[in-house]
Each structure stands twice: as C-alpha cells, then as structure tokens.
Amino acid sequence: MQSVRTAVVGASGYSGQELLHYLARHPVFKLALVAAKSTAGQKLAQIVHGLPKDLAAMEIIEAAADYSLAQKAELFFLAVPHGMAAPYVVALREAGKMVVDLSADFRTTDPAVYKEFYDHDHPAPALLKEAVYGIPEIHRDRLKSAKLIAAPGCFPTSIIVPLAPFLRAGWIEPDSIVSSSMSGASGAGRKVELRLLFGEVSDNMYAYSVPKHRHLGEIEQELSLAAGQKVTITFTPHIVPMHRGMLSTITARLKQTRADAEAHQLLLEAYGSEPFVEVLPPGELPQARHVAHSNRIQVAARIDPRTNRLLLFSSLDNLGKGNASQAVQAANLACGLEEKLGLE
Amino acid sequence: MQSVRTAVVGASGYSGQELLHYLARHPVFKLALVAAKSTAGQKLAQIVHGLPKDLAAMEIIEAAADYSLAQKAELFFLAVPHGMAAPYVVALREAGKMVVDLSADFRTTDPAVYKEFYDHDHPAPALLKEAVYGIPEIHRDRLKSAKLIAAPGCFPTSIIVPLAPFLRAGWIEPDSIVSSSMSGASGAGRKVELRLLFGEVSDNMYAYSVPKHRHLGEIEQELSLAAGQKVTITFTPHIVPMHRGMLSTITARLKQTRADAEAHQLLLEAYGSEPFVEVLPPGELPQARHVAHSNRIQVAARIDPRTNRLLLFSSLDNLGKGNASQAVQAANLACGLEEKLGLE
C-alpha cells in the first residue's frame, strides 16, 4: 500500500500523545510532521515516551494555520484545544487536504446548537455541513467519502453507541433517558490546574458541569438522528480517580415489556459483526480495565422489570475509542483503507 | 458522664476496624470486649493499627451468641457478615441489652421484603418490629428510645438522605427515580476474593448487581415512608478505584417547574441545622475526598430545566456516615447522649 503523509497539529495533550502512539504503528499513515505551539522546537521524545527512534528524534515545528502547513502532508489530525481548530480546518480544507479534527469545533451540524453550547457564533459555519461525525459504527458510509471528520468526544461515544439501536428500534421513551457517566481524569485534558493535581483527584470523585455539559449538544444531535425525533437527555459526567477509562450507565423507560434476551439480541444485531464493539454475553457487565489501551467499546443491556426500564452499560478508553484510536479508525475509512489498520 | 460498657462482635472487616477507631476516642462508650470468629485469640493490635496502647493489647475473645456474651457489656455493636447477626440479636435482646446491628439483618421491617431480597425466611421476624432504621436525620425520635438499631448501609444512606425531603414535599414523580451510585472498594468488604485484588480494582470501574441489589429493599422501604406511597426505583451500584468513599447521583422527574434556589432551600430547611449534613452552597457539588474519615454527608440539588428533572448529589465515607460512625451517632441517641459525642 502507498503511504499517506500524515501531520499532527497539537501534541502536548493526552490526546495528541495517544494519537502519536497509534500513528507510530500504523502501516499506511506515515508521520510527516508534528506542529504545536507550546512545544515547538522540542523533539517528540521530550513529550512522548516509547516512540521508535526515528519518530522520537523528529522536531516539532511551530504550528500556523496557513498554506505552508497544508503543503506538508495529505492527512491532518488536529489535537488542539476546543475552539482552536477552526482556523486550521479552514486553511487545510481550502488546500483540499483531509482533516480529522479531535476538537469539538465541527461536531454539531447546526450552528445554533453550537452557539447554545459554546456561547459564541461558530467561526466557520459553512464547513459544518461538510463535517461527518466520526463514529464508524454509526456513520460508516458517510465517513467513506468524508474530507472533514469531526472526531467525537469520549462521553458521546460511550452514550451514542449503546443507545442508538434502541432508539432506532423505537423501544424507549425518548424523554426518559438518563446517563450517568464516569471518566478517568485524563478526560479533563493535560491542563496545569489545581483541580487536576494528584492530591485533588486521588481518593476522590465528583459530578461536574451539570445540568448542561458542553458535549450534550453533540450527544442529543446523534440520539435524535437515531430516534428520528428530538431527544433531550439528562446527563451527569463524573471524574473518578483513574487516568484512562470511561463508563456510562444509561437508563430509559421501555415502551413495552421486554426481556434481557431481546435486548441482548438487539445489540448483537447492531454490533455483532463490528470489530471494535464487544457485546458482552448475558450476565457480564463492562469494565474499564478490559478495554484500556484499545479501540474497543464494551456494551451490555439489561432489563429492570420492576421499573420497566432498559439499563445500558458501556465501557471504553477515553483516550482510545473515545478519542485518538477512533479518529484513526474513521480516517482509515475516509482513506479507503481496511478499517482495522493500525488498531489491533 | 457515666461510661457505658461496650462490646464489638466481629472485628476483622473494614466496618469493624473503623468502628474500633471511633469507639477508641468515644468519651462514654468504653470498649469492654471484642469478640470474633476468625481472629479470636489475637490482640486488637494485630487487626487494627493506631489504637491506644491499652486497647491495642486487648485480646479478642471467641464470639458466641449466648447468655455469657450478653453479661459482658451493656451496648453491643454487631459487625458480622450479613445473615450472621440474627442469633446474636436474639440472645442479646433476650438479655435486655442494647444492640446496634451493622449488618442488613434487621433493616427491612417487612419479612416478605426480607425474603424477596435475601431468598430465605427471616430468622427472627418478631424482632423486626422493634428494630429502628438508624439514620438519625430521618428517625431521630424513634432512635431515642430504640433498643435494637438496624444501622443502614452506605448506598441507602447516600440515597435516602438527599431524596427524603423532596418525597415528603411531593415534588417528584415517585416512579421516576434513578440513582447511579459509586462506591469505594471497601464497600464490598474485606473479603479475600479475586475480584477485590488490587490488580483487579485499580484503574478499573464497573456496575454490578443490577437490576436488583440487595439493599434496594431497605432503600425503597425508607423512600416509601417519606413519600407516603410505594416507591420503586432504578438503582445501579458501581465500584470505583478508591478505598473509601461513596457518591450518589440521583435524578427524578419534577411534578412542576422548580428553580435551583427552591431546591437548595428545601435541603436547607430539612438539614440546615443538622450537625452532620453539609448542604452545599449553590454551584458546589459533593466530593468524596471532602468527607473522608468523617461522619458527614454532603448534599446538593440542581434543577435540569431542559428535562424538568431534579438532580440530587450526595457524598459520604462508606465506612463513616455510611457505616461505623453513623452507627455510633445512632447509639448516642439511643443512650440519651449528645448526638455528636466521639464524632468530631
């Protein structure tokens, strides 16, 4: 296979580091450059450990959202903070390059929803139509011809994947969905803030950003798509004392009585042939440790007959299937490659 | 004050150890004996660290549910495994002694509910009527004359305390309650089981015992009492990688539109003068670290106007307010003592 010259913009955060690990072992995406702001001039070895020697010696160049950058590669992964990706996307798309944006900038297709959740007008609304939301299990066909991929967040992936089949099948009351989601601390990024110190996170846990976390917009957009009607949910994110990992526990009222076996069967029909979705056998529930350092998501369904609710559970690595590796999976599709390349 | 000769039965688990720490600094409850099965013959120093030297040197006697045991103290704390407490309670109550049972044996007042959740007939149903459920903030008056206190579990305390005021006030739809609760691993006890090894719990989290955890019976009993009608909830317990700590995130549909300030006010009215309930100021949410090694419970309420739901949050130490220290608080009341004795 011919290699694809690949660039990473933004590399000092946990997403960027994880992405570099996945790209280092990808047989087709060949890292041509890494651009960043705060770490420009450093070698990759100074910010990421365990890279092959040639990559370790690569020097990070100064990131600039311009024509010159666009000439240096064919495929661009943007791992910059939310709100910083748009100028790069504009410049790179003008130059005709393929872009996988790991930030939240292009995840909501409706500029009004973007404004509702981010409190300012979208900086490049014309490109929103072009962006494809990067969950391959949901948007595989559109991803195959995508030029701009909005790689989803970890909370959204952990909620959308288990819920979508049940919304599509019309099993549940759309206004009854409640998700309680727990994230390892790396989900908050590699920010130098007091609340992220070991002394504050270890032996601790808490809910935050209620009732309207910023990623709720993209979650409800995708759930509404699956349901074919507007879906609004209650979503509570939590931080728990571990570095990587995410667990979502989702409940929803059933429209009619269902059995465990039916729910399991529906998950199997939706995802039984998916390489990265592990539909757990009846009796088993997802565990964060089982999917760490992987692109897999574990899902399980149970019925609570006492309250006539569906219980859904999912587990993923918030830096893997919830972030960097799913971005690679989507890029594989967009580049016409075998979807699993570099991910096993 | 005159001291009260106090006994602890069962001392090798995390609850028993924690109880010994609280009793060691209690000014009235004087530890007269510790009885246990597996650790009989050992000194307390071998199972608990940091006790004063006189207690550390005390020898654990062989536990037997008989008349002889009952003669040795006035107040008995039972920290034996679920299902093992009943014979002790029978023997001790026959001898007229005051009993605080930390097991689940006497928490459900209805023998049918006990059978539903524990799969066998209650071994001493006659005593169920006498038992008082040991949350002082809910049953203070009855506890003042209690002779048999059923100390509640950690999950129940974390759910009942924040919900009770809203059920009493009729704010929420009783069939809409969903609780997602996270427990430190000590909540599973000090059992020598593979699933509790450091290598299985660290960097891991998972839901378990769905949809019908054994403590759901006592939770629904107390919520129904508060609501004045039958309440059935969906409850998902989780294990997270920390030793002590518990967080509950509870959602319920509001009967009518409410504001954050109203919800906060209702919590303040219920608990503003409680010494061990910390109603957090608007904008703050409970954190597990803030209540570790204490008898305090943090509670907070928020309204989700998008879905018209009430969100409740609570945090406690599953070995403290969720277990040993709350048992001491209840015993203080039952002995006519200042409720805070030995707990600050």
Add this chain to the structure above:
Amino acid sequence: MQSVRTAVVGASGYSGQELLHYLARHPVFKLALVAAKSTAGQKLAQIVHGLPKDLAAMEIIEAAADYSLAQKAELFFLAVPHGMAAPYVVALREAGKMVVDLSADFRTTDPAVYKEFYDHDHPAPALLKEAVYGIPEIHRDRLKSAKLIAAPGCFPTSIIVPLAPFLRAGWIEPDSIVSSSMSGASGAGRKVELRLLFGEVSDNMYAYSVPKHRHLGEIEQELSLAAGQKVTITFTPHIVPMHRGMLSTITARLKQTRADAEAHQLLLEAYGSEPFVEVLPPGELPQARHVAHSNRIQVAARIDPRTNRLLLFSSLDNLGKGNASQAVQAANLACGLEEKLGLE
C-alpha cells in the same frame, strides 16, 4: 487549662490544611487567625473541608510580616513556602512571640550549610542559634524552653529517628549510610505544576533531586550530632503514586556482627516509652497505611548477616509526623503542655 491564642500563616498548601485540622481539635491552642497571601479574603471553608462551623466561617486575613500581625496571637505556626518564613520569624521573635516554622528556613544551625544547600546567604543568621530542631524524640529537653521551633521535614524525620540510636551507640560505619526514601505526592506540595497532575503521578514512580536533595543538610546535621562526628550519607528520594505517606529504607555497615534481637532491643531502649514511636515486633515491617492521618512513626530494624549490614525501616505520614502533627507535638512541649494534647 488556659487557652493559647494561636495563628497560622500560610494555609493553602497541604501542610497548612493539615495543621488546621490538628489545631481544630486541640484543647488549648485556639485558632485566633489565619493569614495568607493568595487566599486572603476567603473563608476557611473554601480551602479546608470538615472544620467545625465556627472555624469554617473564619475569614483569612492578608499576611504581612509586621508588628500588627504579632499582636494578634501568642503562638504562630508558619506554613509558608521555603524561603518565605524568615521575615515573619524576625518580626514575631522581635515581638517576643513563640514561632513554629514548618518551612526549612531555620533547620540548619550553620549558615554555611544553609548557603551550601540553598545557594544564598541566610536572611536572618542571628536567629539560627535560637532555633530548636523540632523532633521531640531527639530534642525534647531543648524544645521545652524553645521560642523558635524549626519543624523538620518528612524525609529527615523518617531517617533521623530510626538512625539516631544506632549512631549514638556507635554500631555503624558513619560513611556507609544509604537511605532510599519514598514519599507520597503531597510531599511535593500543592503546587500547580504539570509534573504533579494526576495523569503524571498515578501509575508512576521515580527518583529525583539526586545526589543532593535540599533536606540533606538538615539530615546530616542531626545524624552528625547523634554520632558525635561528621556523617555524610547517600540519600535518594522518590515519589510514589499515593497522596500521603513516607517510607524510608536505610542500610549501613555494622562495625561488628549483631543479631536482630540486639537491634530490636536498642530501638526499644530508645523509643519504647515514646507515645508516637511504634517499635515494631520482630518480623513486622512498617507500612504507610498503618500510620496515615496520625502523628505516629513506625520503626523496625533487621540485620543482614550476609553483608553485615543493619537495615532500618520507618514509616510515617508525611503530612502528620513528618509535618503538621509533629509541629503541634513540639509546640505542646514548648508551651509546657502534655505532649500528646490534640494528637490522639
């Protein structure tokens, strides 16, 4: 007992927070004020959790090293960063107040040693003679009349306490001492630095500041005092993934063959009657968990007959006996109080 008006200067770090917890339950030291720089104007409740309500409501005043501060209390604990304490000490000692300095500023009695380890002249060398190094088990008599207490660091306490008896008894070659010491991350302070993020500390450990950690000066000063001759050691500090705790493993060559029982006996003679030193029975070794949240230090000695070395082990809470609680213990002595007051 008459209460002592007590002030804490510096309160936003882990030491200051811990100190406030110990002072909150001290029966004689009554907190009269808390002064700080970055948190001035806040209530104590905003920086420390679990304080009694009256303390929680106390407002932090602006810290200034002047006469006005000195008038507000009789006893001052300084929990400011290293290098910042000297001006306060000068002002407070001029006003005749008793000072317990938790920083390193007055720990080395020789200004030349201070300069060697801190790279600048000591700002108040005249006061160095007055300062008493605050390990009660080593300097109890001098502490009884101390007006300026240099509270020692956690590494020094964990090394000096186990070694001193063996140096005094002349058992070991003074140039053969090697200490490998592991600290929980709170030992690095509550600094907002990348290296202290949960994502960098969890699942990690490393040595640092070799071969000449700043606290080596005070360690060698105290070891030399015990030995009656100059002692120079090799000391390697490590950070391990826990919040509080410290373990030191110390080896030294024996001058002559010794048995385990002799080494244990020497520790017993030195510390058998000390309330806060736990000389472990033969066969047991110190554990960090056993002394967490306490003023205790565990010590144990073993002989390695194969290499004719003495092995010493110690464990303490780096925020407790290694810091805040030991400062209270020393202050008790200096104020003529029962040494254990507020510490059990």
Add this chain to the structure above:
Amino acid sequence: MQSVRTAVVGASGYSGQELLHYLARHPVFKLALVAAKSTAGQKLAQIVHGLPKDLAAMEIIEAAADYSLAQKAELFFLAVPHGMAAPYVVALREAGKMVVDLSADFRTTDPAVYKEFYDHDHPAPALLKEAVYGIPEIHRDRLKSAKLIAAPGCFPTSIIVPLAPFLRAGWIEPDSIVSSSMSGASGAGRKVELRLLFGEVSDNMYAYSVPKHRHLGEIEQELSLAAGQKVTITFTPHIVPMHRGMLSTITARLKQTRADAEAHQLLLEAYGSEPFVEVLPPGELPQARHVAHSNRIQVAARIDPRTNRLLLFSSLDNLGKGNASQAVQAANLACGLEEKLGLE
C-alpha cells in the same frame, strides 16, 4: 517466515495473561494451545480481554506434564508458579522441544544456591547446565543456541542490567552494592490473598522479604559473572500502590573518583545500540510510566561526589521487560528470528 507452533502452560496469572497479549500479535509464534490447571475448560476470553476473536474462542486444555503435551507444539512458554515448572521442563526437553520457563526453577545454575534459596533439592539438576538465563542484553550469544531459557524475574532484570557494565569495568567495590527496588503489586502475582486486596495495597507501601528475598540468588549469580568474582549485595524489595511497574535505585562505592559523563558514557557503550535499553540523557531519571506496557528498560547513572558513590536507576514494566515480553525477546533469539519481532 514459517510460523512456530507455540504453547502456553499456565495462563490465569498476570504473567500468563501478559504473555498471551504479546503472543497474539507475534507474526511468527502462532498460539497452538493453552494448557492450565484451574482454568481448564474455559475459553481464553474468560481469562484475558482484548484477544483477537479466534484466540478468544480457544479452549484451555488440562495441563499435564507428559508426552502428549509435548507433541502439540514446538515452542513452550511455562507461566506456572515457582516450583511447578520442573516436571514440564523434563518432559518437554526429553521430547526435544524448546522451552521458555518464566518461573524461577531454572534460573540458578548451581543446585546448592537453589537449595539455599528454595529450601529443597532441585528436582532436575541435570537440566540446570542447559538453561540459559534469559536477559538478551547479557547472554545474547548463548541465547541464540538455547533450548531451555530461564526467563528472569523483574527485580533481577532491573538490577543486573544497570549494574553489569560497571562490574565488568571494575568501577565499584563488589561488597558495597545496595539496591532498593519498588514493584507494582502485580509482581506478587494474581494470588487471592488478604495482603493483595485493593484495601490493603492502595495508599500503602512497605518493604518485605528482607534480608534474603528468593531472587537474590539469581541476582548475585549474574552480578558475580559480570564482576568475575563473588558479589553479595543488600537488596530490599518494596510493594508500592500501582499495578505494573518497577524501579530500582542502586548505590555502590566507587573505587576511584568518577564524573557523571563517564558513567553515562559507560552505559552508552554497553547499551547504546540495544533496541530495548533506553540510556537516559544526563539530567533525566527513569520513570515507571514511561516504560509501561513495553519491553523497554530505562537506565541512568549519576555520581554522588560527596560520598564517592555510583547511583544507578532503572525502570521497567514488571510484566513486560521484567517478565513476559523479555521471555518473547529471548525466544526470538533462540528461534533465529529478528529479536524485536512482536515487541514494538
């Protein structure tokens, strides 16, 4: 390349699980069977997560040290508990098969040393001569023709690799070596024991097995080989609260004054071209997190001019370079394959 039929005996421990992960991605070693005692009859998916679907479905067969087992593969990895490997080795070597034994059974070449450290006669002393100690950086040439590889332990690897060059070069006093080594809890195995519960290991650390840990025999054997004379060391192992990771801090007296640059240079000469040894640049020290989930070992050297000691530091993954992946590296050599196969 032609594939090699490969078997794993023993698979329920952490070593066995890790080994299966490395073998699953090895391009030449093809897993033909997994045999075990306690998990026989289960599918691999029940004991290891994240394997490819074909391997996940493989059924574990009953392990028996007999001729029949030997016929099923060409290359056998033994991941059974210490003391259990010998019968398998005898049967497999009689059948002419290549064996990589991850237990300690064949690591000491001298039966007398085996008896000293394991308290019983070696069960197959005739095979000790044949066994090659499996650190490729030390015994590469012998490993190329090895039929029986004694894969070393994690503590030994972390000590032997950094020390060997300095012993060979005659820099240090052989009787002055002290190693303080910290291991993640997985180093103690996946044993269902009280001391390994999360509640006992988290927020804890301690030394153990002093002064004569069982792996001291193999450590001193290899250090003596490097030194060309008998070397006896003081070694203190510790458990720290993390799952995987190992750090060794080693000190030794220098025979003459040396500079940091010389020590660094000696490490570079020894390991500069090694693919899995990372000689850290001056000023950097090994970190456990940097080598997790890899076959790499980080090493660094520093001089302590105040005490004329050499300080050596190493970091490895106790399940990786300290165990499973190093076993694969050695097997690659013995099979005439590229040494890095399946390890990057």
